[in-house]
Amino acid sequence: MLVTRNLEFSYPNGPTFRFPDINCQERSRMLVIGESGKGKTTFLHLIAGILKPVSGEVEIAGRRTSVMTGGELDRFRGENIGIVFQTAHFVESLSVLDNLILPHYLTGRRIDRGYAKQVLTRLGLGDKGNRTPTSLSTGEQQRAAIARAMMNHPAVILADEPTSALDDKHAREVIALLEEEAANTGAALLIVTHDNRLKEFYANRVEL
Amino acid sequence: MNLFKIAWSNLKVRPLNTFLSVILLAFGVGIISLLLLVEKQISEQFNRNIKDIDMVLGYKGSPLQLILANVYHVDAPTGNIKVRDADKIVRSPLIKKAIPLAYGDNYEKYRIVGTTFDYPRHYGIELADGHSFEKPFQAVLGANVAKETGLKLGDTFTSAHGLDQAEGEIDDGHSHDTPYRVVGIYARSGTAIDNLILTPVESVWRIHDHSAEEEHSEEGHDHAHDHDHELPPIDPMEQEMTAYLLIKRSPMAQIMLPSMIRDTDLQLAVPAIEVNRLSQDFGVGMNTMKAIAILIMLLSFISVFVSLYNSLKERKYELALMRTMGGRARKLFMLLLLEGVLLSVIGFVCGLALSRIGLIWLSGQLKESFHYSLDEMGLERGELMLFAVTLGVGIVASLLPALRAFRMDISKTLSNG
Numbered sequence: 198m199l200v201t202r203n204l205e206f207s208y209p210n211g212p213t214f215r216f217p218d219i220n221c222q223e224r225s226r227m228l229v230i231g232e233s234g235k236g237k238t239t240f241l242h243l244i245a246g247i248l249k250p251v252s253g254e255v256e257i258a259g260r261r262t263s264v265m266t267g268g269e270l271d272r273f274r275g276e277n278i279g280i281v282f283q284t285a286h287f288v289e290s291l292s293v294l295d296n297l298i299l300p301h302y303l304t305g306r307r308i309d310r311g312y313a314k315q316v317l318t319r320l321g322l323g324d325k326g327n328r329t330p331t332s333l334s335t336g337e338q339q340r341a342a343i344a345r346a347m348m349n350h351p352a353v354i355l356a357d358e359p360t361s362a363l364d365d366k367h368a369r370e371v372i373a374l375l376e377e378e379a380a381n382t383g384a385a386l387l388i389v390t391h392d393n394r395l396k397e398f399y400a401n402r403v404e405l
Numbered sequence: 406m407n408l409f410k411i412a413w414s415n416l417k418v419r420p421l422n423t424f425l426s427v428i429l430l431a432f433g434v435g436i437i438s439l440l441l442l443v444e445k446q447i448s449e450q451f452n453r454n455i456k457d458i459d460m461v462l463g464y465k466g467s468p469l470q471l472i473l474a475n476v477y478h479v480d481a482p483t484g485n486i487k488v489r490d491a492d493k494i495v496r497s498p499l500i501k502k503a504i505p506l507a508y509g510d511n512y513e514k515y516r517i518v519g520t521t522f523d524y525p526r527h528y529g530i531e532l533a534d535g536h537s538f539e540k541p542f543q544a545v546l547g548a549n550v551a552k553e554t555g556l557k558l559g560d561t562f563t564s565a566h567g568l569d570q571a572e573g574e575i576d577d578g579h580s581h582d583t584p585y586r587v588v589g590i591y592a593r594s595g596t597a598i599d600n601l602i603l604t605p606v607e608s609v610w611r612i613h614d615h616s617a618e619e620e621h622s623e624e625g626h627d628h629a630h631d632h633d634h635e636l637p638p639i640d641p642m643e644q645e646m647t648a649y650l651l652i653k654r655s656p657m658a659q660i661m662l663p664s665m666i667r668d669t670d671l672q673l674a675v676p677a678i679e680v681n682r683l684s685q686d687f688g689v690g691m692n693t694m695k696a697i698a699i700l701i702m703l704l705s706f707i708s709v710f711v712s713l714y715n716s717l718k719e720r721k722y723e724l725a726l727m728r729t730m731g732g733r734a735r736k737l738f739m740l741l742l743l744e745g746v747l748l749s750v751i752g753f754v755c756g757l758a759l760s761r762i763g764l765i766w767l768s769g770q771l772k773e774s775f776h777y778s779l780d781e782m783g784l785e786r787g788e789l790m791l792f793a794v795t796l797g798v799g800i801v802a803s804l805l806p807a808l809r810a811f812r813m814d815i816s817k818t819l820s821n822g
Contacts, residue, residue: 238820239816242816242819242820245729247728247729247815247816247819248816267733267734268733268734268735271728271731271732271733271734272731272733274729274730274731275729275730275731275732276731278729280729282819286722286723286726287723287726288411288414288723288726288727289418289720289723290411290414290415290417290418291411291414295406295410295414298406299406299727299730300730300731301406302406302407303727303730303731303732303736304730304731305731308406345730349731
């Protein structure tokens with residue numbers, strides 16, 4: 198489902214990163230763990246096609262994203278990759294529900310409000326659809342961001358430090374939620390973090 | 406969900422920024438559009454009233470005043486001239502037509518003008534009701550006069566002295582002045598006649614020449630008849646006129662005629678020249694207003710630019726996020742452009758509304774002092790140009806923010822968020 202080979206990246210006048218090859222099967226979970234400065238976010242951006250590798254390649258759902266360009270890549274990313282960021286961000290002028298259907302609109306799919314409501318209800322936000330994102334609590338925002346990542350039934354879910362700002366209890370909740378939603382949508386889940394607490398949950402892990 | 410909705414939400418969520426941009430645009434557009442409307446309607450009114458009148462013959466004084474008083478009926482006349490003195494000009498072979506105007510009094514501030522049938526015919530004015538004036542003390546009302554005074558066919562009224570004192574009242578049977586009888590009402594023409602009461606010249610002479618009337622009344626001759634009583638004849642040559650509107654037969658008239666009145670109390674004025682002079686004076690004011698409006702448009706351009714640019718800084722992360730959700734760079738570019746366009750369209754519409762409100766107010770002022778009104782609220786052709794310019798302001802102001810969104814480094818933006 199998600200394969201990387203010989204990925205290399207270097208920032209202008211900066212360090213060069215060499216990343217280990219990973220192979221993430223359908224419906225599998227994987228943890229990428231590493232300290233600050235090891236290039237975790239860079240790795241995630243390379244996988245998501247937000248950065249272009251200097252060499253090497255990324256293959257998602259059988260297609261090599263490293264050869265795609267421009268609009269094609271944007272579209273592919275929107276359809277196949279759901280990203281959950283460390284802090285939840287939204288288009289603040291739109292309601293929570295509208296933020297959820299944004300991935301439908303931006304990838305040119307049919308807009309399915311019913312599905313968005315269904316996901317919100319599943320995540321305990323059924324009555325928050327018409328609120329503005331900023332009026333939600335931090336925990337609610339994080340759940341809404343996870344809900345948004347599921348909207349296009351992605352092949353891969355990338356989570357960037359989803360737990361590092363949370364206490365043990367909430368960290369466990371978020372991980373459980375990510376697992377559950379990945380299982381629900383049949384996606385592979387890749388978590389990138391420096392949070393050592395997560396090690397115990399994942400046998401399948403890569404260290405940077 | 407569409408781009409329009411996202412753009413609109415983004416404007417709504419920053420009401421103060423949006424309000425500032427819209428209000429500046431609206432004022433810029435409003436002033437320019439008001440100027441366009443006023444300029445067009447005034448020049449139309451000017452031209453409609455001049456309509457082939459080549460010269461105006463009247464008492465000496467300011468030529469502009471002579472024109473304003475007798476072509477537009479807004480200023481006081483320069484004075485009266487003797488029919489006998491004017492006769493050689495009026496009957497000159499160089500003149501094709503001479504329309505006499507004798508200022509009478511007023512009725513509720515509407516001027517009563519003694520003239521001939523030629524006057525309304527010259528402007529091609531039709532009767533909306535009744536028939537034309539044929540005998541002394543028959544009156545035909547301009548469209549506005551009929552509307553504002555409520556006088557109807559068959560009504561009688563007595564005039565008040567002078568041009569502006571509203572002393573006239575519906576005849577109650579006890580008035581000593583001879584009452585006028587309304588025999589017709591003109592259709593609206595957009596000329597000064599809309600605001601006049603026309604009557605045969607003789608009515609004005611008789612009202613002003615009581616002594617003559619009494620003198621001749623004993624003779625009791627047969628010429629002019631009213632329904633009630635016979636009127637004695639009067640000698641036109643001994644009477645006075647306020648002015649003659651002249652239509653020349655030959656271009657020589659403009660050269661030859663002035664020499665014929667050199668040592669008299671008469672003057673000849675050319676409407677086209679006087680109006681030209683007047684609109685040049687107007688023009689200075691108009692240009693100042695235009696400069697102010699352009700300055701405001703410039704400010705609104707800066708305001709739209711700063712507003713979008715600032716909002717872009719706040720929204721960088723949002724936009725990067727939209728890219729990760731499948732939004733193409735092109736789409737974000739269009740989104741920001743659309744926000745600029747929306748601002749200009751809203752500003753333009755508000756500006757049009759403002760200019761119409763301004764026009765109604767201005768028209769009210771003019772009506773009060775001159776009986777003139779500016780009531781064409783339709784879209785002006787110049788306003789289409791103005792729309793294009795406003796749209797251009799919105800597009801150009803949002804171009805740079807849109808380009809920045811287009812070229813944004815998503816990875817860097819997301820890492821710094």
